[in-house]
Amino acid sequence: MEKVKSLADLKKISESFKKGIDLREKSSHPDDIVQVKVAMATCGIASGAKETMEYLSSELEKRGIEAIVTQTGCMGYCYAEPTIEVTLPGQNPVVYGEVDIRKADEIIEKYIKTGELVNGIIPQNYETID
Amino acid sequence: MHLLVCGGTGCRASESAGIEAKLKSELEKRSLDQSVQVISTGCFGFCEKGPIVKVMPDNTFYTQVTPADAETIVAEHVVKGRRVESLIYTDPSSKEKVEESAKMGFYKKQLRIALRNCGFINPENVDEYIARDGYLALGNIITGMKPQEAIEIMKESGLRGRGGAGFPTGLKWDLTARTEADQKYVVCNADEGDPGAFMDRSILEGDPHSVLEAMAICGYCIGSDKGLIYIRAEYPLAIERLKIALSQAREYGLLGNNIMGTEFSFDIELRYGAGAFVCGEETALIHSMEGLRGEPTLKPPFPSESGYNGKPTNVNNVETLANIPVIYLKGAKWFSSIGTEKSKGTKVFALAGKINNVGLIEVPMGTTLREVIFEIGGGIKDGKKFKSVQTGGPSGGCLTEKHLDTPIDFDNLIAAGSMMGSGGMIVMDEDDCMVSMARYYLEFTVEESCGKCAPCRIGNKRLHELLDHICKGNGKLEDLDRLVNMSNVIKDTSLCGLGQSSPNPVLSTINNFKDEYDAHVTDKKCPAGQCRDLMEYFIIEENCVGCTACARVCPVAAITGERKEPHLINPAICIKCGACMEKCKFDAIIIQ
Numbered sequence: 001m002e003k004v005k006s007l008a009d010l011k012k013i014s015e016s017f018k019k020g021i022d023l024r025e026k027s028s029h030p031d032d033i034v035q036v037k038v039a040m041a042t043c044g045i046a047s048g049a050k051e052t053m054e055y056l057s058s059e060l061e062k063r064g065i066e067a068i069v070t071q072t073g074c075m076g077y078c079y080a081e082p083t084i085e086v087t088l089p090g091q092n093p094v095v096y097g098e099v100d101i102r103k104a105d106e107i108i109e110k111y112i113k114t115g116e117l118v119n120g121i122i123p124q125n126y127e128t129i130d
Numbered sequence: 131m132h133l134l135v136c137g138g139t140g141c142r143a144s145e146s147a148g149i150e151a152k153l154k155s156e157l158e159k160r161s162l163d164q165s166v167q168v169i170s171t172g173c174f175g176f177c178e179k180g181p182i183v184k185v186m187p188d189n190t191f192y193t194q195v196t197p198a199d200a201e202t203i204v205a206e207h208v209v210k211g212r213r214v215e216s217l218i219y220t221d222p223s224s225k226e227k228v229e230e231s232a233k234m235g236f237y238k239k240q241l242r243i244a245l246r247n248c249g250f251i252n253p254e255n256v257d258e259y260i261a262r263d264g265y266l267a268l269g270n271i272i273t274g275m276k277p278q279e280a281i282e283i284m285k286e287s288g289l290r291g292r293g294g295a296g297f298p299t300g301l302k303w304d305l306t307a308r309t310e311a312d313q314k315y316v317v318c319n320a321d322e323g324d325p326g327a328f329m330d331r332s333i334l335e336g337d338p339h340s341v342l343e344a345m346a347i348c349g350y351c352i353g354s355d356k357g358l359i360y361i362r363a364e365y366p367l368a369i370e371r372l373k374i375a376l377s378q379a380r381e382y383g384l385l386g387n388n389i390m391g392t393e394f395s396f397d398i399e400l401r402y403g404a405g406a407f408v409c410g411e412e413t414a415l416i417h418s419m420e421g422l423r424g425e426p427t428l429k430p431p432f433p434s435e436s437g438y439n440g441k442p443t444n445v446n447n448v449e450t451l452a453n454i455p456v457i458y459l460k461g462a463k464w465f466s467s468i469g470t471e472k473s474k475g476t477k478v479f480a481l482a483g484k485i486n487n488v489g490l491i492e493v494p495m496g497t498t499l500r501e502v503i504f505e506i507g508g509g510i511k512d513g514k515k516f517k518s519v520q521t522g523g524p525s526g527g528c529l530t531e532k533h534l535d536t537p538i539d540f541d542n543l544i545a546a547g548s549m550m551g552s553g554g555m556i557v558m559d560e561d562d563c564m565v566s567m568a569r570y571y572l573e574f575t576v577e578e579s580c581g582k583c584a585p586c587r588i589g590n591k592r593l594h595e596l597l598d599h600i601c602k603g604n605g606k607l608e609d610l611d612r613l614v615n616m617s618n619v620i621k622d623t624s625l626c627g628l629g630q631s632s633p634n635p636v637l638s639t640i641n642n643f644k645d646e647y648d649a650h651v652t653d654k655k656c657p658a659g660q661c662r663d664l665m666e667y668f669i670i671e672e673n674c675v676g677c678t679a680c681a682r683v684c685p686v687a688a689i690t691g692e693r694k695e696p697h698l699i700n701p702a703i704c705i706k707c708g709a710c711m712e713k714c715k716f717d718a719i720i721i722q
């Protein structure tokens with residue numbers, strides 16, 4: 001890692017990575033890849049988020065779907081852990097709750113492969129400042 | 131096209147399952163079931179106007195839908211592409227119809243400021259934080275602002291401490307900045323000892339850099355180059371993420387010497403606590419970090435004058451800190467435009483207890499308890515009746531129905547007889563006994579009191595004993611006065627905040643649920659049916675056929691009776707295990 005030696009350096013890093021994160025937010029390029037975020041705070045992990053995450057990364061690869069699976073913090077839906085957020089290219093993110101391995105399989109087969117929503121969506125019930 | 135039907139518990143109760151079935155059958159009738167899918171979702175957080183149906187991709191949001199409306203939605207919206215006007219939500223204030231959920235900003239009661247990055251960025255990747263303008267506030271301040279200017283902004287923002295006391299953060303910084311010393315410290319209080327509270331843990335696990343950045347900003351403002359995070363060892367994941375964050379920040383030079391090419395240097399160390407509640411109190415916390423017993427000392431001197439190693443120390447809570455970088459990015463005016471007159475911004479709450487959507491929420495100050503419990507929280511579990519909500523953890527009080535429309539802020543909660551505390555919120559229903567609840571909290575206080583001062587050490591023990599007597603049916607009417615008197619003495623004479631607030635659960639339950647206490651002491655009954663010693667199992671003679679099943683299952687042989695004759699339970703022997711009641715096929719056994 002290069003040291004950040006000035007405010008300008010910081011802004012440069014920010015810009016270069018913003019593009020990456022912005023993709024996650026908007027995903028306006030249809031040829032983009034699928035993005036999956038798994039909520040991995042203590043509550044999520046206790047309900048099996050680790051297994052879900054491992055399953056998703058290995059299965060997506062096995063089934064030849066180009067995707068990035070990353071971890072993130074608590075989304076706040078503790079009653080429905082493990083929760084994951086799936087962003088298909090060019091679409092708004094969709095959050096699914098209670099994603100065990102069976103559900104993860106269904107999400108890959110139906111939502112990720114064909115864009116068909118499956119039961120268990122959690123509507124985002126908060127606004128976040130940017 | 132997708133039709134999303136809310137399958138949250140609140141909407142389920144108002145027949146969303148019927149709507150789902152009806153939508154499906156209507157679609158099938160028109161052979162549309164292949165192209166249009168009906169999906170059931172989790173709670174939309176708008177339960178008051180449920181059941182909800184949302185049509186995608188045009189985002190039309192229908193409220194208070196009935197199974198009968200399902201046909202109209204399919205016939206009009208799906209087939210003809212016309213919105214069903216009568217089902218569209220009308221804004222109560224503007225009286226205008228709001229069709230798209232994207233425009234219904236107000237239906238999203240939650241606003242995430244402290245949690246803005248939680249569940250969004252990867253907490254183990256500093257680049258993602260930087261891409262969200264992380265460390266930009268620090269950079270702007272250390273390259274372009276005098277410490278005093280930055281402190282003024284903090285004061286203007288109106289931010290108050292989220293660790294419990296609600297002390298104005300800018301003022302605290304100012305006090306510490308004004309104390310002259312060769313060394314000063316910035317301490318982050320990550321002890322989070324309230325039972326049931328986990329917002330600080332979630333912030334550290336989901337967005338550790340926001341806390342590190344805020345500590346560095348504080349360091350610049352007060353003139354300190356050393357930060358300490360006091361975190362309980364029971365938070366291994368938070369500790370791991372903090373360690374990763376610290377090393378990444380150091381690698382980038384965002385912590386360390388001459389940050390971003392300036393004169394300003396700052397670094398942070400972790401200190402582990404063993405999980406004592408009293409060590410969250412700032413003076414006890416400082417002693418614990420010094421390697422002394424985790425006991426509070428009298429204030430003054432305040433930590434801002436003499437704290438860690440006798441040096442001026444600024445102690446702030448995790449959630450307080452998480453608000454800070456974004457205040458500098460968006461400005462004090464922006465922050466102070468959110469919330470109530472005296473409490474600005476938002477507050478994170480850990481919703482727990484008999485509530486449908488248990489979880490972590492963040493709402494603007496001034497949101498009412500009703501909105502939190504019945505909309506965001508989805509109402510009470512199993513359709514039971516709301517009884518009470520406990521805010522502020524063991525230092526707080528139990529509020530009732532009549533407080534539900536209170537806008538939540540520091541001052542309103544205190545006026546109502548409770549407090550904000552760190553943000554635990556435990557919801558209770560009709561099956562919860564308020565006397566046992568008070569006893570439970572006292573049990574915690576007795577366990578956690580450090581024992582340094584007599585009122586707290588002895589007084590709380592006595593309070594607990596009295597409550598225990600009452601729950602066991604040995605209470606007398608005078609005991610209620612004794613509870614109140616003793617509570618007031620403990621509040622007035624204890625050394626630290628633990629003792630000063632420990633009687634709050636007792637006082638608030640006596641105030642708000644006097645008849646429940648009366649029932650325990652006068653009638654020896656527990657109206658909620660929780661206090662075992664006040665229950666009696668009883669056989670209804672007319673229903674008993676004398677099958678002897680109960681007598682055979684009773685582990686202490688408390689039931690006697692001849693075959694085919696009504697049986698009898700001897701209350702002196704009965705241990706109230708309930709085995710007989712479970713066994714009886716004739717509903718002949720009841721609890722009195």
Ligand SMILES: Cc1cc2nc3c(=O)[nH]c(=O)nc-3n(C[C@H](O)[C@H](O)[C@H](O)COP(=O)(O)O)c2cc1C
Pocket residue numbers: 290291292293294295296297299319320321322323324407408409410411412413445446447448450451552626627628
């Ligand atoms: C018994 C007791 C326990 C406390 N526990 C905590 C705690 O776990 N976390 C916390 O931030 N503050 C706790 N506090 C409050 C701290 O003493 C202090 O006010 C706070 O950390 C200051 O930070 P703030 O101004 O950002 O809120 C506790 C206070 C008392 C009296």
Ligand code: SF4
Pocket residue numbers: 408425426578579580581582583584586587624625626627628629630
């Ligand atoms: S009030 Fe209780 S916890 Fe606080 S110093 Fe006294 S004994 Fe210790």
